[in-house]
Amino acid sequence: MTAAALTPSTVLDAADWQPRRQAHQERVDAWLAPHLERRRRGEKHPVEDFLFTYYSYRPAQLRRWHPGPGVELRDADPAEFGRDYRATAGGVTLDTAAAHARRAESIAWIRTLLAATAGRQAHLGCFGMHEWAMVYRQTQAEVRHNSWPLRLSPEETARTVEANRIRCSHFDAFRFFTALARPLNLLAPSRETQHALEQPGCLHANMDLYKWAYKLSPLVPSELVADAFALARDIRTLDMRASPYDLADLGYPPVRVETVEGRHEYVQAQRSFAERAAPLRARLIAECDRLALAVAG
Template sequence: MTAALAPAVLDAAEWQARRRTHEERMDVWLTPHLARRRRGERHPVADFLFTYYSHRPAQLRRWHPGAGVELHDADPAEFGRDYRATAAGVTLDTDAVRARRGESITWIRSLLAATSGRAPHLGCFGMHEWAMVYRQTQAELRHNAWPLRLSPERTAAVVEERGVRCSHFDAFRFFTPPARPLNLLTPTRETQHALEQPGCLHANMDLYKWAYKLSPLVGSELVADAFELATEIRTLDMRASPYDLAALGYPPVRVETPEGRAEYAATQRAFADRGAVLRARLLAAVPAEPVDSPGEERPS
């Protein structure tokens, strides 16, 4: 059982205002996404946040205060099974959440801690997206409704000339088969803790995934901050990709040129700085479980 701490207390007016603010903040992205979905309209940039990631729009919009907060005049049924009644309202049952999801929490926390302890590497220049289309025909492309900026031959030549230095397994697994041997590394799920590094665009985009997987221990404001960073990173990811998305309002970052690579690396560094702050906030929001001293009995 975790040590009991006096919870922060939010009166009804305060927590209801925070909930409304969160809902309005998320609706900026959710409203257009849901409208496109009703029309059956695909978006090669924005859909990623709702298709690759498993957090549903309704879950993203739902507000949680985070661990260690008591909500006055609240009904536990309104917040779900992870909440328990108090004399004045409700609070998150942190011990119950950790008991049910402890293994996942430990895995995520150890990955965040390992990543935060490394220096960022900024020399990939977005070649992971190029490796995902390497030696494919237009029909084989994931976003085949959109053309490539360069010919298939020139696209392949850029990959071969620049090389690929991707350390992120969940990007590497989408490489085309002929692109995989061109990568400097062969990342796997088993080596993720050893290879994840804080300059990687996808590692910083995935802070959103780790935030919602740690919810409701992590408050919704932190999940929303991670989501906003992920949307910006996704935009750079696709602007620097081989796809021509200018008609959608995404001018290219031409990483096949020195100027484009400089622009990419500068933006990547800014994202790494923001990601470091979010990673630290996630680690602080979910402290490591205390380790018992030898021979010491943990209180129940």
């Protein structure tokens, strides 16, 4: 990386960057506070806690604000921002070269996946059957969220799975299928085929934009990570409303995908999420490309 690429192109005074940081923290705190309070009480929530338990990004990491590369923050302390920052004469800036070097392989992998996914046509015919396949032929005691009842009997749940073509393209959903459900899937996704199979209509592929955003952090602005989190949070709500679980008492009326009307409702919501995810995916690709240009000097 050249000296020019290492020089911050934007300088923010404390009066500019501190309000941005505060706005990010306040936005994130609205999501964190209920989760942390439940955690203190030893309570679990199958919808609201998912992004904090399934993904590896800790609440404190999500709350920490980063401006992205090429920005100098005046009157800032490097200790507030983490090991990827270095002191300047007037404050701090991201050490883009060092941060990129530690993540170079991951950045390339993520960029390839995002671009491949964006280049495919959205498939909207799965009807959320991945969640049903995760409980297929299991007893109530065996299912993952066994503190909440299933809406249908085990036999009715199994018939719903068997009556619908399961075409799950997402490995991290497929790997939770029951052993009896896996042969019913039209695809056999694996980590090795992830780049070849993921498509932009998949709820979990769009939810994972949060994962790719935080794995790129602090090389992307925290506002982008939070935008991806907000999308993932909304997607999780549909995911569980369309699942076989009865979560009405928690305030989540079911999307009855076992009916024609429910499947239509699901497809409409799935299409809307695909449309919301597209610009986020494009922003992440653009950030990867911007980093590549900076590294090339």
